[in-house]
């Protein structure tokens with residue numbers, strides 16, 4: 001067998017599980033131990049400094065420099081007591097990964113000694129070079145600097161390395177001229193906007209005691225685990241995160257024997273270790289299980305305030321990689337690492353919760369509070385309907401294109417599943433003509449929600465946006481994404497929608513309508529205007545594509561096209577009016593996302609050309625040579641042609657595939673080259689998408705056919721069955 005593949009297999013097969021014991025049986029003994037949370041602050045800060053930070057967290061108040069000095073001192077003592085030697089601002093540039101630049105606490109003094117120093121300034125603000133991060137052209141000609149600025153609403157934490165610990169301070173990242181260069185700055189703005197709108201709607205119409213609210217988020221994370229040795233023997237996996245070639249294994253997920261199956265011991269060890277590390281950082285991981293595809297798994301935390309949930313998800317992805325290494329695993333976060341079996345998502349469970357403890361998307365037994373529930377419920381539907389294209393854009397990426405809209409993937413249509421119970425309720429209360437005529441329908445006494453709904457909503461796993469009883473689940477988000485993007489859009493849309501709702505209700509009240517009636521009337525208009533987005537059937541079926549087209553719903557299949565929604569006039573109005581992005585920031589983001597798409601496809605094209613040329617064709621030719629000498633010797637021995645027919649056919653078949661691959665590689669290189677000469681980034685992305693990428697399929701088809709034919713020992717790349725079933 002090919003040396004590399006053979007060695008990788010041996011290493012993977014001989015790997016011994018490593019079990020790492022959690023520090024205690026009780027998670028509560030070490031939960032949050034590496035987080036500068038409320039408890040830590042109470043013991044390390046003076047009362048006044050503690051109060052200042054609490055107010056910053058709860059009320060969004062600014063912290064002044066003198067207090068920052070004190071907070072820094074307290075944070076430093078805490079961190080050093082926990083063994084930290086360095087500190088870093090921890091931020092989320094538009095690369096998708098998190099960024100850190102470590103500085104030592106240690107500072108030499110003039111007399112040759114040294115001290116541990118961490119100033120208020122170092123806590124509050126730093127200046128990394130912005131030019132080395134994606135900035136989409138936002139760059140002052142004489143100033144490439146950017147600022148990171150402390151986000152006190154997400155607590156500082158300590159990352160443990162093998163031999164050193166680092167204090168990490170969550171920050172936003174903005175350019176010298178103030179434009180956002182990251183995910184967190186606009187996310188915080190969107191969350192602030194939605195909170196304001198929610199509080200206003202609740203306190204004006206439903207409950208005066210509502211003075212605060214937050215968007216809640218529980219992020220389910222799907223991933224694959226592959227043995228590290230096999231991973232490194234696959235250049236495509238290593239450099240693109242997915243397999244560009246590979247014949248589907250004889251056994252895939254057809255037996256459905258992996259889902260919720262017993263967790264393999266080595267994977268279990270990994271999961272326990274991951275959970276331990278997560279708990280120390282206050283990430284409340286709650287569930288773990290096998291997913292549908294072989295070697296696919298999922299974990300999910302308890303929900304948290306959205307900003308914190310997103311920081312925790314970014315941290316979790318980091319931890320997965322680090323912990324995986326310990327166990328000889330590579331964690332694949334790509335949306336579609338293997339063709340022929342399921343891809344991975346990051347399901348965003350989202351709701352809105354008030355300071356009075358009410359989940360605004362949870363129906364209750366009480367008709368009075370159900371008007372409030374209905375208000376938020378119908379506004380979500382209207383908001384998503386009006387901004388479906390933008391929500392689609394918020395989840396667009398080269399990787400997610402394989403999960404949405406491509407072959408063997410669900411269509412990229414935004415639809416909402418609410419279940420038969422809610423459909424029935426909405427239809428009878430707000431729908432169609434019958435209800436319109438009936439006075440009774442417009443009274444809150446009838447807003448009865450069957451109790452069965454309260455704990456037993458039906459599920460539809462094919463819906464990109466589904467109501468699941470007390471929250472909506474935005475399931476179309478990609479597994480590798482920073483889901484801030486989706487949440488910036490979702491929460492901005494909701495903020496804007498709720499503001500519009502208030503204006504509409506108030507207009508009716510001004511005309512003399514009673515408030516309750518006005519609310520119901522507006523909800524009725526919204527429901528009827530947007531109900532075409534509701535879909536209860538199989539979202540993966542072909543019929544849905546046709547039906548959706550009839551309903552006028554869009555189905556934008558590719559990232560370069562989907563992203564256009566970010567720069568439409570409508571989006572600009574939405575974002576600018578709600579103070580989330582200005583026009584410059586939007587254009588820059590659009591440019592960056594198109595650019596990332598181009599780079600991803602370009603890298604895939606290069607690796608594929610390389611693999612085809614240096615792995616696939618040589619294996620094919622070697623086998624062809626073997627067959628040819630076999631034919632020659634049979635011929636020389638005087639055997640009749642019918643006895644080596646099969647070999648001759650194989651030789652011809654191999655030659656055909658080799659020709660297809662070789663020609664396609666040439667085309668691939670030419671088309672990539674042409675695309676690179678296009679100035680406009682969007683047009684370049686379109687060219688990559690429609691001219692370059694289709695050649696991947698042609699090459700793959702022939703390569704996979706060769707993999708099927710060629711003697712196993714001559715095949716150089718680990719096969720799907722090895723990647724997916726060795727663990």
Ligand code: ADP
Nearest residue numbers: 216217218219300301302303349350351470471
């Ligand atoms: P499923 O049945 O969809 O797999 P679960 O009921 O386990 O999911 O919940 C999935 C996620 O939804 C969890 O992270 C959970 O904490 C989260 N979740 C539950 N309630 C809410 C809520 N009100 N807001 C946001 N997320 C929530």
Ligand code: MG
Nearest residue numbers: 220347349473
């Ligand atoms: Mg779920």
